Amino acid sequence: MKTNAFLTELTEELELEVSLQTNTKFKDLEDWDSMGAMVLIGFVSDNFGITLTGDDIENLSDVQSLIEKIGITKFSE
Amino acid sequence: MGAELTAIEYVFPEKVVTNEELKIEFPEYDFKKFESKVGIAQRYVASENETAITLAIKAVEKLFANSNFSKNDVDFILYCTQSPEYILPTSACLIQSACGINSDVGALDFNLGCSGYTYGLHLAKMLIDNKNIQNVLLITSETYSKYINPLDRTNRSIFGDAATASMVTYSESNCIGEFLFGTDGTGYKDLIIKNGAGHSQFNPSATLKSYGSENYYTDNNLYMNGPAVFNFTSEIIPAFTEKVLKINKIEIESIKQFIFHQANAFMLNLLRRKIGIDKAQFYVDLRDGGNTVSNTIPIALKRYITNNNTIQKGDEVLLMGFGVGLSWSGGVIKINNLK
Numbered sequence: 001m002k003t004n005a006f007l008t009e010l011t012e013e014l015e016l017e018v019s020l021q022t023n024t025k026f027k028d029l030e031d032w033d034s035m036g037a038m039v040l041i042g043f044v045s046d047n048f049g050i051t052l053t054g055d056d057i058e059n060l061s062d063v064q065s066l067i068e069k070i071g072i073t074k075f076s077e
Numbered sequence: 078m079g080a081e082l083t084a085i086e087y088v089f090p091e092k093v094v095t096n097e098e099l100k101i102e103f104p105e106y107d108f109k110k111f112e113s114k115v116g117i118a119q120r121y122v123a124s125e126n127e128t129a130i131t132l133a134i135k136a137v138e139k140l141f142a143n144s145n146f147s148k149n150d151v152d153f154i155l156y157c158t159q160s161p162e163y164i165l166p167t168s169a170c171l172i173q174s175a176c177g178i179n180s181d182v183g184a185l186d187f188n189l190g191c192s193g194y195t196y197g198l199h200l201a202k203m204l205i206d207n208k209n210i211q212n213v214l215l216i217t218s219e220t221y222s223k224y225i226n227p228l229d230r231t232n233r234s235i236f237g238d239a240a241t242a243s244m245v246t247y248s249e250s251n252c253i254g255e256f257l258f259g260t261d262g263t264g265y266k267d268l269i270i271k272n273g274a275g276h277s278q279f280n281p282s283a284t285l286k287s288y289g290s291e292n293y294y295t296d297n298n299l300y301m302n303g304p305a306v307f308n309f310t311s312e313i314i315p316a317f318t319e320k321v322l323k324i325n326k327i328e329i330e331s332i333k334q335f336i337f338h339q340a341n342a343f344m345l346n347l348l349r350r351k352i353g354i355d356k357a358q359f360y361v362d363l364r365d366g367g368n369t370v371s372n373t374i375p376i377a378l379k380r381y382i383t384n385n386n387t388i389q390k391g392d393e394v395l396l397m398g399f400g401v402g403l404s405w406s407g408g409v410i411k412i413n414n415l416k
Contacts, residue, residue: 015110031107033290034231034303035114041304042347045311054304 001047003075007063013043022064026057040066048074079251080205080213082198084146084416085379086139087241088132089121089366090220096234103230105291111234112364116342120237120367122222129160130168130175132240133218137176140214140242144416148177152210154184155200157193157217157371159401160224161186164274172216183210190268191338191400192258193217193371194241195407198396199256201245211247216240217371221299224270228285228293232301235341237367241375248413254393255324256408259317264403267305271296307344310399315351317405318397325393325409329354332409333392334381338399339363339373374398382415390414 003022011020014036016029026032037057044050048070060066067075096108096118112118123132133156141148156169169184183204189196194217201213218240225232245253272295273279283295294300314337322329335354337345342361349359360377369376374396382388390413397407 031110033106034292035107035111037289037304038307038341038343039114041307041311042343045347046350051308051312052304053308054302057304 001075003067003077006067006075009047010040010043010063014039020063022067023062025062026060044070079248079253080202080245081248081250081252081413082243082410082415083246083413084140084144084244085241085375086136086143087239087372087376087379088135088139089237089239090123090127090132092122092124093119094122094233095119099230099234106230108234114343115235116361116363117234117367118364120234121239123220123238127220128162129158129218129220129238129240130162130171132220132238133158133168133172133216133242134175136218136240136242137172137214137216140244144244146212146244149179150212151178151182151214153201153204153213154178154182155197155213155215156184156186157189157197157215158186158219159188159190159370160218160220161188169216178214189404190219190370190402191340191373192398192402192404192406194374195256195396195398196258197243197371198245198253198410199406199408202253205245205247213245215243215245217375219370219372221370224299226285226294226298229298231289231292231303232294232299235368236299237369239366239369239372239376241372241379243375250411250413252411252413254409254411255321256406257317257321257324258406259313259404261309261313261403264305264309267302267309267403268300268401270299273297306400306403309403310340310344311347311351313405314348314397314399317407318352318395321395321397321407321409327393327409329358331393332358332395333388333412334358334360335395335397336360336374336377336381337397339377340368340400370400371398378415382412388412
């Protein structure tokens with residue numbers, strides 16, 4: 001998946017007011033909560049077939065760390 | 078010969094709690110987004126003097142009022158609950174006497190959550206296969222609201238109280254198909270009330286703990302590890318659904334409706350996409366009532382047959398329950414004379 005498309009789709013899926021960037025920190029998002037975590041688990045499962053655990057999400061810092069968790073080779077510019 | 082599900086009734090407590098009312102207590106939370114994602118607009122909660130058997134008795138009375146069955150027809154009572162009236166005696170015995178059901182009846186409780194109704198249908202069928210039993214009254218009832226900490230926004234938003242009563246009867250045609258079961262007790266901590274039973278006593282000075290985003294609970298309360306339960310479901314249930322289809326020798330396209338435990342609309346749609354079920358064949362409606370544990374499948378089935386005029390005799394419905402335990406079970410039933 002192209003990184004830009006990933007950022008746009010994830011922003012829409014999470015219904016965020018601001019557009020996600022690779023350096024956006026999840027915990028800085030105003031409406032980041034357990035519902036966001038659920039939507040993120042669903043989005044990653046649907047698009048990459050990867051299961052994120054609660055601990056994985058707890059340990060995510062910014063969007064780049066999510067991309068690394070999914071696997072950098074699955075993304076293109 | 079076989080067994081058939083012939084009647085379902087459900088009741089909610091009178092007290093309704095809307096998202097707008099929860100918003101007053103939790104003003105920071107986006108309940109509009111919650112409603113659009115999780116699919117719940119309102120839930121019902123038992124009052125202080127109302128317990129799970131109060132609701133169960135109302136559901137049973139409604140069943141007798143709206144069907145041709147009399148109380149003397151009942152041969153066996155199966156009561157699925159995790160909100161027992163007492164630790165002992167068996168709550169099903171209290172229901173028998175309160176409802177005036179004949180004493181020539183078997184009665185037992187079984188402790189299961191969201192997989193309970195599908196277990197119950199299979200158990201009822203097995204009892205009827207034993208030729209002395211013709212009519213099994215299968216009851217589900219939960220009052221999880223009594224276990225949830227007032228400061229636990231997530232669980233207060235998701236769970237609601239309800240009770241259902243179903244009649245499973247002997248039938249010339251076998252309408253209750255093959256059911257399968259699964260268990261993974263390693264996940265017992267993911268949905269649990271730690272205190273108050275054998276392991277640890279109820280502790281009046283239990284410490285208030287936080288989890289997720291500003292939810293609070295103590296070990297006397299219900300605790301759910303949402304991501305763990307979500308992941309268990311999305312990993313186990315798609316392949317398990319395939320197994321249930323296979324053992325019933327039926328293809329996805331031939332199932333009139335898939336009725337899964339109504340846990341959360343977002344998760345249900347994720348499961349639907351993973352399994353490859355058409356939207357029209359997949360029931361999602363928990364706006365009114367929320368996640369009522371073992372009650373969601375019979376409530377959804379009753380609503381489905383009431384609101385859908387395309388149902389014909391012989392239509393097959395796949396039922397699937399999953400949750401606390403961790404426990405899951407599912408099977409296929411044929412709609413014949415279900416009311």
